[in-house]
Amino acid sequence: MQPRRQPPPAPRSGPGNPRPTPLLALLLLLAPVVAPAGSSGAENPAQPQDAGVPRRLLQQAARAALHFFNFRAGSPSALRVLAEVQEGRAWINPKEGCKVDVVFSTERYKPESLLQEGEGRLGKCSARVVFKNQKPRPAINVTCTRLIEKKKRQQEDYLLYKQMKQLKNPLEIVSIPDNHGHIDPYLRPIWDLAFLGSSYVMWEMTTQVSHYYLAQLTSVRQWKTNDDTIDFDYTVLLHELSTQEIIPCHIHLVWYPGKPLKVKYHCQELQTPEEASGTEEGSAVPTELSNF
Amino acid sequence: MRWTLFIGALIGSSICDREKFFGDQVFRINVRNGDEISKLSQLVNSNNLKLDVWKSLSTFNRPVDVLVPSVSLQAVKSFLRSQGLEYAVAIEDLQIYHEMDNIASDFPDLVRRVKIGHSFENRPMYVLKFSTGEGARRPAIWLNAGIHSREWISQATAIWTARKIVSDYQRDPAITSILEKMDIFLLPVANPDGYVYTQTQNRLWRKTRSLNPGSSCVGADPNRNWNASFAGKGASDNPCSEVYHGPHANSEVEVKSVVDFIQKHGNFKCFIDLHSYSQLLMYPYGYSAKKAPDAKELDKVARRAAKALASVSGTEYQVGPTCTTVYPASGSSIDWAYDNGIKFAFTFELRDTGTYGFLLPANQIIPTAEETWLGLKTIMEHVRDNLY
Numbered sequence: 001m002q003p004r005r006q007p008p009p010a011p012r013s014g015p016g017n018p019r020p021t022p023l024l025a026l027l028l029l030l031a032p033v034v035a036p037a038g039s040s041g042a043e044n045p046a047q048p049q050d051a052g053v054p055r056r057l058l059q060q061a062a063r064a065a066l067h068f069f070n071f072r073a074g075s076p077s078a079l080r081v082l083a084e085v086q087e088g089r090a091w092i093n094p095k096e097g098c099k100v101d102v103v104f105s106t107e108r109y110k111p112e113s114l115l116q117e118g119e120g121r122l123g124k125c126s127a128r129v130v131f132k133n134q135k136p137r138p139a140i141n142v143t144c145t146r147l148i149e150k151k152k153r154q155q156e157d158y159l160l161y162k163q164m165k166q167l168k169n170p171l172e173i174v175s176i177p178d179n180h181g182h183i184d185p186y187l188r189p190i191w192d193l194a195f196l197g198s199s200y201v202m203w204e205m206t207t208q209v210s211h212y213y214l215a216q217l218t219s220v221r222q223w224k225t226n227d228d229t230i231d232f233d234y235t236v237l238l239h240e241l242s243t244q245e246i247i248p249c250h251i252h253l254v255w256y257p258g259k260p261l262k263v264k265y266h267c268q269e270l271q272t273p274e275e276a277s278g279t280e281e282g283s284a285v286p287t288e289l290s291n292f
Numbered sequence: 293m294r295w296t297l298f299i300g301a302l303i304g305s306s307i308c309d310r311e312k313f314f315g316d317q318v319f320r321i322n323v324r325n326g327d328e329i330s331k332l333s334q335l336v337n338s339n340n341l342k343l344d345v346w347k348s349l350s351t352f353n354r355p356v357d358v359l360v361p362s363v364s365l366q367a368v369k370s371f372l373r374s375q376g377l378e379y380a381v382a383i384e385d386l387q388i389y390h391e392m393d394n395i396a397s398d399f400p401d402l403v404r405r406v407k408i409g410h411s412f413e414n415r416p417m418y419v420l421k422f423s424t425g426e427g428a429r430r431p432a433i434w435l436n437a438g439i440h441s442r443e444w445i446s447q448a449t450a451i452w453t454a455r456k457i458v459s460d461y462q463r464d465p466a467i468t469s470i471l472e473k474m475d476i477f478l479l480p481v482a483n484p485d486g487y488v489y490t491q492t493q494n495r496l497w498r499k500t501r502s503l504n505p506g507s508s509c510v511g512a513d514p515n516r517n518w519n520a521s522f523a524g525k526g527a528s529d530n531p532c533s534e535v536y537h538g539p540h541a542n543s544e545v546e547v548k549s550v551v552d553f554i555q556k557h558g559n560f561k562c563f564i565d566l567h568s569y570s571q572l573l574m575y576p577y578g579y580s581a582k583k584a585p586d587a588k589e590l591d592k593v594a595r596r597a598a599k600a601l602a603s604v605s606g607t608e609y610q611v612g613p614t615c616t617t618v619y620p621a622s623g624s625s626i627d628w629a630y631d632n633g634i635k636f637a638f639t640f641e642l643r644d645t646g647t648y649g650f651l652l653p654a655n656q657i658i659p660t661a662e663e664t665w666l667g668l669k670t671i672m673e674h675v676r677d678n679l680y
Contacts, residue, residue, distance in 0.1 A: 054616065056616075081645075081646070081647065109647070175495075177648065177651050177653075178651075179295075179495040179651065180295040180651070180653065180654055181295075181648050181651040181652050181653035181654065181656075182653060182654075213646040213649050215496065215649050215650065215651065216495075216496070216651060237496065239496075239649055239650070241570075241618075241619070242619045243533070243534060243535065244498060244513075244534040244535055245533075245534050246496050246534070
């Protein structure tokens with residue numbers, strides 16, 4: 001991935017300036033932050049502000065790890081989102097990148113039950129994430145405790161698979177969610193699968209500084225297959241938080257319950273599309289990456 | 293529940309008819325001669341644009357009012373421009389302005405709708421002034437919303453809050469005592485052009501709609517345009533960027549209108565800016581990692597406010613200075629306010645934390661507004677008790 005922007009400086013190793021030692025890693029210890037699991041958190045006084053390593057870096061690592069975890073699990077009905085970063089350490093080499101060990105809690109990704117946070121269904125993950133300056137695809141090693149019983153997960157995946165197979169084509173969809181945040185129940189499987197596919201993209205694109213959310217699907221197309229796999233193309237809009245940019249990506253994925261997800265994608269590295277003219281200034285830098 | 297219906301329900305049955313005009317505009321077109329009349333007839337008679345003549349073509353030198361549905365806006369504008377026909381947008385198309393007007397006329401002793409300026413595309417900028425006292429320049433609180441147009445929960449929360457203030461005054465001791473001592477100014481739509489654009493063209497538009505000479509990209513980020521380390525870190529000089537700071541500080545008329553008003557007033561003590569999303573409550577600075585002189589106090593107040601907010605539905609907010617909590621950002625509203633003597637300067641990033649992001653479903657509007665209200669009240673109570 002070729003960044004258009006100035007590559008961000010490597011995060012500081014602590015108060016004061018990073019020492020310019022090229023090879024030696026700087027080991028930093030963080031006081032572990034206590035996070036009550038699943039509580040309303042009313043008394044939780046949020047993380048201390050003068051932590052040696054910016055909390056942000058730990059969050060970046062946790063996010064990258066979770067995207068990778070979701071992708072590798074390949075299960076659209078068992079997606080997880082970040083609940084809280086609990087503790088972590090980082091080794092920072094300003095010239096090369098950084099290595100982060102992080103422990104974090106997760107919640108089940110279930111948009112319609114967002115308000116029931118105190119359900120107690122928190123999983124715990126620990127990960128080692130290596131960010132290389134100016135290179136995509138942070139290296140990830142992550143393990144998580146089980147949130148959903150395996151059999152249940154398989155059943156839900158298979159149900160989702162059947163729902164997708166029953167969708168009539170061509171799908172006449174404008175956006176998911178619509179502009180008012182609504183997702184039709186019969187379209188939920190599409191959204192979940194798109195989220196899974198986008199996890200692959202977001203894993204690859206997350207860096208020490210950039211992080212992404214899936215904002216909206218703007219087009220969906222399902223292909224007939226000779227085997228029983230689900231094959232579809234869609235366009236997603238990713239929202240990158242530090243630059244506030246909206247990035248359109250074309251994603252093509254192939255999925256079958258229990259099998260690894262296959263993803264191919266191409267994100268447009270274009271600035272804000274403007275209203276009238278069809279031609280954008282700057283060049284589209286195709287990022288044709290896949291695991292096919 | 294759709295957002296448009298929700299706002300409609302908030303506004304009341306008298307405004308229900310307005311639903312079908314949501315996003316539509318009335319164009320007042322000047323016709324100066326027979327040639328122009330025939331061009332205009334062409335336009336009006338074309339079936340696919342679905343135009344509706346309100347005041348008809350009769351003679352020259354009389355303007356013609358035509359209702360243009362939102363889907364045809366672009367086509368009509370292009371046509372008029374290419375034919376050299378003069379026009380102006382006659383009726384503002386924002387439901388939210390009607391609601392503000394209703395609130396002011398329902399509670400004339402407490403509220404006034406005040407025009408503080410206009411947008412790039414010449415839409416009025418309206419604030420609601422809540423005041424129980426006579427006399428000029430009572431200490432005041434500024435509530436800013438909708439500066440980034442795609443953050444719809446911000447404008448929605450603001451208008452709910454306006455209704456809440458009027459209905460709770462003289463019922464709730466907290467807001468009553470706040471208003472006894474101070475005025476509240478509420479700007480629900482700080483970026484009206486952007487807001488209309490999100491309803492008609494691009495749901496994820498963030499910036500203003502000002503034109504950038506020499507660029508095909510439109511708009512500047514109004515929250516990088518304030519005169520606080522303008523063009524510093526965390527802003528871009530590229531007009532195509534979502535965080536383009538603009539050619540100079542206060543170049544965006546929407547920002548300048550607020551700055552001029554606040555400076556002329558001279559007695560603001562608190563400035564709160566509502567955004568989404570991420571669930572954060574932040575205080576200065578964004579433009580630098582340096583600690584604000586009042587950071588300790590602001591942090592304490594913010595934590596109390598976050599706790600009050602969480603007490604409603606368990607929604608957790610993180611608290612801290614902008615630069616280290618989210619990212620460096622120069623030219624922001626609260627940094628400007630703080631550096632200009634408005635000590636209690638806070639930014640709320642409202643729900644959620646990324647599941648729906650900007651596209652927060654309508655059924656979360658009231659819960660969000662209700663919890664945010666407790667956070668706002670906590671801050672305002674502290675200001676009331678710590679006037680300087």
